[in-house]
Amino acid sequence: MxxxxxxxxxxxxxxxxxxxxxxxxxxxxxxAAGAGPPSRYxxxxxxxxxxxxQYLKNHKPPLTLARCSGAHVIEFLKYLxxxxxxxxxxxxxxxxxxxxxxxxxxxxLKQAWGSLDALIGRLRAAYEENGGKPESNPFGARAVRxxxxxxxxxxxxxxxxxxxxxxxxxxxxxxxxxxGSVGGSSSNTGGDGGGxxxxxxxxTVGTVSTxxxx
Numbered sequence: 001m002x003x004x005x006x007x008x009x010x011x012x013x014x015x016x017x018x019x020x021x022x023x024x025x026x027x028x029x030x031x032a033a034g035a036g037p038p039s040r041y042x043x044x045x046x047x048x049x050x051x052x053x054q055y056l057k058n059h060k061p062p063l064t065l066a067r068c069s070g071a072h073v074i075e076f077l078k079y080l081x082x083x084x085x086x087x088x089x090x091x092x093x094x095x096x097x098x099x100x101x102x103x104x105x106x107x108x109l110k111q112a113w114g115s116l117d118a119l120i121g122r123l124r125a126a127y128e129e130n131g132g133k134p135e136s137n138p139f140g141a142r143a144v145r146x147x148x149x150x151x152x153x154x155x156x157x158x159x160x161x162x163x164x165x166x167x168x169x170x171x172x173x174x175x176x177x178x179x180g181s182v183g184g185s186s187s188n189t190g191g192d193g194g195g196x197x198x199x200x201x202x203x204t205v206g207t208v209s210t211x212x213x214x
């Protein structure tokens with residue numbers, strides 16, 4: 001998700017001391033070295049959070065975080081659909097239910113269910129990290145869960161791509177023994193297979209407009 005407009009800062013401000021004479025330099029250097037850059041997940045979560053806050057600010061009437069409910073979260077998710085890049089066929093489209101349509105159509109582009117699901121997970125965590133109470137977290141509201149389930153089911157039908165939970169296969173005794181004999185060598189192979197689905201993070205979104213959102 002792109003960062004919002006309105007000059008919202010993204011990176012932490014630089015606090016490194018320049019010059020400074022003598023004794024405490026070694027400790028401060030060690031501290032700076034230990035605090036590396038934020039992970040991709042943390043950076044994305046910060047951008048998502050800032051985007052949501054900007055959305056509340058531009059809402060008509062303006063909303064405070066304390067007054068935000070599950071209904072407002074659903075409204076936000078629907079707002080994001082205008083920036084989506086996933087073709088979702090309507091019922092009367094000849095390609096409804098076809099995972100690989102042979103020709104283009106005029107059906108709308110929306111946010112993929114997996115991206116919305118991952119977005120809600122990040123915002124739910126960000127809400128509590130910024131002082132919100134778990135019991136009042138609007139991103140964990142039952143209405144939001146129901147909405148996401150409906151989006152998943154409708155997109156699965158429209159796109160002809162069922163969303164199924166992947167079941168972990170229990171390793172057989174022989175496989176476990178083979179893995180043990182290999183030892184730690186697999187850790188050197190760059191392990192992130194990128195596996196997938198739609199839920200890995202990036203909700204496609206344009207800059208939140210400073211115009212009033214109704």
